[in-house]
Amino acid sequence: MPLPLRHDHPWDVSPDEATALQTRLAPEVEAAPLPDDVETVAGVDVSIRDDTAQAAVAVLRLPDLEVVDRAVHRCDVPFPYVPGLLSFRETPAVLPALERLSTTPDVLMTDSHGRAHPRRFGFACHLGVLLDRPTLGVAKSILVGTPEGELPPEKGEHVPLIDDGETVGRVLRTRTEVNPVYVSVGHRLTLDDAVALTLDCSPRYKIPEPTRQAHRLSRESGGE
Secondary structure (H helix, E strand, O other): OOOOOOOOOOOOOOHHHHHHHHHHHHHHOOOOOOOOOOOEEEEEEEEEEOOEEEEEEEEEEOOOOEEEEEEEEEEEOOOOOOOOOHHHHHHHHHHHHHHOOOOOOOEEEEOOOOOOOOOOOOHHHHHHHHHOOOEEEEEOOOOOOEEOOOOOOOOOOEEEEEEOOEEEEEEEOOOOOOOOEEEEEEEOOOHHHHHHHHHHOOOOOOOOHHHHHHHHHHOOOOOO
16 A cells, blocks of 8 residues: 655654654644545554564445455564553554555544543554554543543533643544543544544444454454
8 A cells, every 4th residue: 555654763662762752743743624535444453462463454435334455464562561652562563554455545543542642642643644644543441631521321422531621532422321432633634523433433333343343353363
């Protein structure tokens, strides 16, 4: 897939160097309206077992959410587990998987955070900035922030996720009376876009279909 990296990015770094890189790159995140012609969304997920990471990408077509492309890459885990530095464990596995796609997705959706991150640069931001592609994060738990107000139980309801006085994401109900997901901007879309796209991709389950399909694929055997 012809998605050149915007940066000559080092991956063999210490946790302190990784933190400094996040801080340096965070100002490059853009929140701009999505174009009207979005047709495909790629879910991105990484499963880690022992010292092996298996990254999976599932590309789904809107509005029917049919899987039109998929790819897997398996490699050694390149970075230790450090809270807030997930992207340094997962991005080196995801990039080769993206290169194996035969289609170029319009939007990337990660099972992680974007701006809802201590340095406002979670995995969704990191991937989006590196590839200069519209990207959003849809996470299952809070990393930073507190919901503002009580979230109604109906599907489609959402409240701001606030950290240090800043709206860093939305707490979104994708199924009625089911625990919410936490949506945030990765790059090149607005928070409203991210919420709308998450709902468009969640017709039946709590987890949006692109990342749900990618998660299933990341746990299959047979990656390379």
